[in-house]
Amino acid sequence: MQILFVLENYYPNVGGVETLFKGLIEQLAAKGHQIKLVTTRLNTALPKVEHLNNITIYRYTYLNRYLFTLLAILPVIKHSKNVELIHTTSYNAAIPAFFGALLRRKKAIITFHEVWGKLWFELPFMTYLSKWLHYLFEKAIIKLPFQKFIAVSNFTQNKLIEAGVDPSKTVTIYNGLEEAKYLTETKIIQSEPKSTFTMCYFGRLGISKGLDIILKAAKTLKTEFANSKLILIIPKTPESFFNKILHLIKQYKLEQYITLHHNLTQNDLSKQLKTADCALIPSYSEGFCFAAAECVALGVPIISSQKGALTEVVSGQYIEMENLSSEALIKAVKSAYNNEWQYKPLKKFHLTASHQAYFNLYKNLVNQFNTK
Numbered sequence: 001m002q003i004l005f006v007l008e009n010y011y012p013n014v015g016g017v018e019t020l021f022k023g024l025i026e027q028l029a030a031k032g033h034q035i036k037l038v039t040t041r042l043n044t045a046l047p048k049v050e051h052l053n054n055i056t057i058y059r060y061t062y063l064n065r066y067l068f069t070l071l072a073i074l075p076v077i078k079h080s081k082n083v084e085l086i087h088t089t090s091y092n093a094a095i096p097a098f099f100g101a102l103l104r105r106k107k108a109i110i111t112f113h114e115v116w117g118k119l120w121f122e123l124p125f126m127t128y129l130s131k132w133l134h135y136l137f138e139k140a141i142i143k144l145p146f147q148k149f150i151a152v153s154n155f156t157q158n159k160l161i162e163a164g165v166d167p168s169k170t171v172t173i174y175n176g177l178e179e180a181k182y183l184t185e186t187k188i189i190q191s192e193p194k195s196t197f198t199m200c201y202f203g204r205l206g207i208s209k210g211l212d213i214i215l216k217a218a219k220t221l222k223t224e225f226a227n228s229k230l231i232l233i234i235p236k237t238p239e240s241f242f243n244k245i246l247h248l249i250k251q252y253k254l255e256q257y258i259t260l261h262h263n264l265t266q267n268d269l270s271k272q273l274k275t276a277d278c279a280l281i282p283s284y285s286e287g288f289c290f291a292a293a294e295c296v297a298l299g300v301p302i303i304s305s306q307k308g309a310l311t312e313v314v315s316g317q318y319i320e321m322e323n324l325s326s327e328a329l330i331k332a333v334k335s336a337y338n339n340e341w342q343y344k345p346l347k348k349f350h351l352t353a354s355h356q357a358y359f360n361l362y363k364n365l366v367n368q369f370n371t372k
Contacts, residue, residue: 001028001033001034001084001085001362001363001366002033002034002035002036002082002083002084002085003028003033003034003035003036003083003084003085003086003087003362004035004036004037004038004076004079004080004083004085004086004087004106005021005025005035005036005037005038005039005086005087005088006037006038006039006072006076006086006087006088006089006093006096006097006100007021007037007038007039007088007089007093008039008040008065008068008089008092008093009039009040009042010022010037010039010040010057012042012046013042014204014235014263015204016113016175016203016204016288016289016290016291017089017113019175019290020111020152020175020354021089023176023351023355024354024355024358025037025055026055027355027359028054028359029052029053029054029055030053030054031359032054033054034054035054035055035056036055036056036058036079036080036083037055037056037057037058038058038060038072038075038076038079038096039057039058039059039060040059040060040061040062040065040068041059041060041061042059046059047059048060058075058079060072060075065092066092068092068093068096069092069093069095069096070095070096071096072093072096072100073095073096073099073100073103074100075096075100076096076097076099076100076101076104077100077103077104080100080101080104080106081104083106084106084107084366084369085106085107085108085109085362085365085366085369086100086101086106086107086108086109087108087109087110087111087362088108088109088110088111089110089111089112089113090110090111090112090113090114090138090141091137091138091141094110094141094144095141097110098110098144098146107147107365107369108146108147109146109147109148109149109150109361109365110141110144110146110148110149110150111150111151111152111173112149112150112151112152112156112160112287113152113156113287113288114156114159114208114285114286114287114288114308115138115142115156115159115160115163115287116135116138116208116285117135117138117159117162117163118135119208119284119285120132120134120135120138121135122284123207123208123284124207124212125207125212125241125244126207139163142160142163142164142165143164146169147169147365148169148170148171148361148365149165149169149170149171150170150171150172150173150358150361151170151171151172151173151287152172152173152174152175152287152288152309153172153174153287153288153308153309153312153313154172154309154312155287155308155309155311155312156172156287156288156308156309157170157171157172171361173354173357173358173361174288174349174353174354175288175290175293175349175354176349176350176351176352176353176354176355177290177293177294177297177349177350177351178351179350179351179352181270181294181297181298182297182346182348195227196227196228196229197225197227197228197229197277197337198228198229198230198231198275198276198277198278199221199228199229199230199231199276199277199278199279199280199303199333200230200231200232200233200272200273200276200278200279200280200300201214201230201231201232201233201234201279201280201281202232202233202234202269202272202273202279202291203233203234203290203291204234204235205234205235205237205238205241205242205245207241208283208284208285208286209282209283209284210280210281210282210283210284210305210324211245212248213282213324213325213326213329214230214232214280214282214329215245215248215249215252215254216252216326217326217327217329217330217333218230218252218254218257218258219252219253219254219326220326220330221257221330221333222254222257224330224334225333225337228333228337229257229258229259230254230257230258230259231258231259231260231261231272231276232245232258232259232260232261233261233262233264233269233272234260234261234262235262235263236262236263270298273294273295273298273300274298274299274300276300277301277336278300278301278302278303278319278333278336279291279292279295279300279301279302279303280303280329281295281302281303281304281305281310281314282303282304282305282321282324282329283304283305283307283308283310284305284307284324285307285308286307286308286309286310286313287308287309288309288313289308289309289310289313289314292304292310292313292314293313293349295316296313296314296315296316296346296347296348297348299316301316301317301318301319301336301341302314302316302317302318302319303318303319303321303329303332303333303336304318304319304320304321305320305321305324306320306321307324312347313347313349314344315344315345315346315347316343316344316346317341317342317343318341318342318343318344319332319335319336319340319341319342320332320342
């Protein structure tokens with residue numbers, strides 16, 4: 001097969017979406033399929049065109065993600081001449097992928113990582129105008145007649161259907177982790193609190209991730225739990241968002257309470273997580289949540305909002321917040337400190353199963369299109 005991927009960001013950018021597609025693309029190439037990729041050139045050190053075995057990466061420089069939405073249409077048209085299928089992802093890559101495919105008369109599919117709908121109006125760090133524009137943009141993408149909408153959880157699939165997508169056009173393919181990451185134990189027993197009770201947040205800087213809740217709660221936690229500390233493992237990009245986080249840390253006088261880490265290797269990230277007493281995931285919503293799956297695999301207890309797909313992904317030891325507030329997070333931390341954990345049998349999301357589901361989907365779609 002010859003497949004063109006249209007992705008706003010790709011490795012070396014770090015995130016759940018990048019993790020999914022890097023593994024998928026490399027596995028396709030290893031099986032002999034010819035892969036092209038149109039993406040953003042994150043910095044000038046990266047080549048504009050890169051050939052890796054059966055993968056050709058075309059990187060284009062745009063000032064921001066919104067220009068990618070408009071200007072990447074021409075590169076998609078250019079590089080999709082001989083491909084059998086175009087695969088893209090929500091949000092900003094969807095427009096150039098669809099219209100490039102339309103003009104080339106190619107078939108296009110999209111992986112949706114989350115559908116927020118009216119949740120846009122409840123999210124922090126956004127102006128009212130920005131909330132409206134993003135809400136309308138999401139609705140517009142969902143209305144595009146892609147051949148298939150791939151959801152990364154049952155929750156996301158149901159949200160797509162609620163938003164008007166034909167159920168026959170939707171399918172759930174869970175994201176996956178490498179099998180070797182999973183512990184062999186069926187249950188992790190938390191010991192008595194250590195001399196320092198360590199909480200950890202890791203992941204991208206997203207407006208839905210509940211970082212506002214974490215930082216507000218930390219103001220109280222640093223005084224009520226003198227032997228506690230908070231670790232934030234976050235990127236420095238987007239720079240504007242990162243600066244907002246630094247401003248709140250300074251405003252709440254958390255400089256001595258919070259330890260910041262950036263751009264950790266996978267091994268260093270795993271080591272850091274294993275030292276934590278719990279991970280904090282107070283998200284407003286999650287379409288899947290790689291962070292939760294990673295914690296489950298490593299046996300790290302989770303304090304979770306259980307919003308969106310978190311009810312599908314979180315397992316092992318966990319505590320569910322009563323609501324989305326700093327007060328609820330503080331109460332959950334107190335329960336964690338006292339070892340008052342809930343427990344679900346471990347759920348495993350294997351990478352090989354995820355890849356195989358995509359391979360089967362590609363094969364079926366290409367065969368359907370070739371017989372018409």
